[in-house]
Structure formats: C-alpha cells, structure tokens
Amino acid sequence: MALVRCVGGIVHDAAGRLLMIRRGHDPGLGLWSLPGGRVEPGESDAQAIVREMREETGLVVRPGSLAGTVVRGRYEIHDYVCEVLGGRLRAGDDAADARWVDSVMFTTLELTDGLANTLRDWQRLPRG
Structure with a gap:
C-alpha cells in the first residue's frame, strides 16, 4: 500500500494559542487536529x-520550516x-469547527491519535 502524502499547518497566535480544527469527515470525524490535508x-x-x-x-498563511513528519495509517x-x-478565521471545507486553543482548552479536547505526544515532542504545544 502506497502512502498518501499530506501536509499540516502548525500556527500559534501572538498569545501562544494553537490553531486547531475539528474534523468534519473521516478519518477522525469529530476529533480535533491540525488543519491540513492531501497534497x-x-x-x-x-x-x-x-x-x-x-x-x-x-x-x-506563509509556510515555514518542517516541524516533523508522522505516519498515521496510510497517510504520511x-x-x-x-x-x-x-x-x-472560519471553519470551511472538511472542518466542522476552527478555533485558537490555549493550553487549558487543549487538554479538554478529543484529539486525533498521537497528536498531543507528537506536538509535545516537537515543542509545539499551545503556550497561551
């Protein structure tokens, strides 16, 4: 099975909050994740x-440096x-919701598998 190349955006605002979306479709329907999709x-x-x-x-947005790469199922x-x-800011396309999330709110969200650990490892968690 060939991997499907995807991209995601890690964006913090001036207060250190992280931009997140709630997925409107599978994979991960209803879960919170970084915005992004297939290349x-x-x-x-x-x-x-x-x-x-x-x-x-x-x-x-203006893309900057690569924070890292993960493989989730068939998605790279x-x-x-x-x-x-x-x-x-508004939710559109595949997103059911889009919002800036501070560190307290982040701990209450139902996240896509492995996201919290990955962001922690990359030192990209919300700071606000």
Missing part, C-alpha cells in the same frame, strides 16, 4: 499547505510551522 498531484508541500489552510480555516503527514498573513 494534490503537481503541488508542492508549500502550495498544498497554503491551499488547505485557506480551505479549512479561511486564513492565508508533513507538518510545517506557518505564519498567518491574513484572512478571517
């Missing part, structure tokens, strides 16, 4: 993350640290 044929990771972030959150997910350039 379409002919797209670079950077193009895919800009498109996915705009579709799922309404925000325009490359997560990038991103900076918000503009837009207005």
Whole structure:
C-alpha cells in the first residue's frame, strides 16, 4: 500500500494559542487536529499547505520550516510551522469547527491519535 502524502499547518497566535480544527469527515470525524490535508498531484508541500489552510480555516498563511513528519495509517503527514498573513478565521471545507486553543482548552479536547505526544515532542504545544 502506497502512502498518501499530506501536509499540516502548525500556527500559534501572538498569545501562544494553537490553531486547531475539528474534523468534519473521516478519518477522525469529530476529533480535533491540525488543519491540513492531501497534497494534490503537481503541488508542492508549500502550495498544498497554503491551499488547505485557506480551505479549512479561511486564513492565508506563509509556510515555514518542517516541524516533523508522522505516519498515521496510510497517510504520511508533513507538518510545517506557518505564519498567518491574513484572512478571517472560519471553519470551511472538511472542518466542522476552527478555533485558537490555549493550553487549558487543549487538554479538554478529543484529539486525533498521537497528536498531543507528537506536538509535545516537537515543542509545539499551545503556550497561551
């Protein structure tokens, strides 16, 4: 089985809160995760993350460094640290909800498998 290349965006606001979405479709329906999705044929990771972030959150971002890569089932997910350039936060496309999450709220959310440990290992948990 070939792995499906995906990207995710790690975005913190000035208060240290983390941008998260509640998944509106499988895999992970109803669970909270980072915004992102599949890299379409002919797209670079950077193009895919800009498109996915705009579709799922309404925000325009600039992708930065690669935070890390995880494999979840058949999905190989490359997560990038991103900076918000503009837009207005709203849930769209595959996201049932989108919000800035502080460290207290983060501990109350039902997260996709392994997300909390991965963000902790990468030192990318919410700081606010």
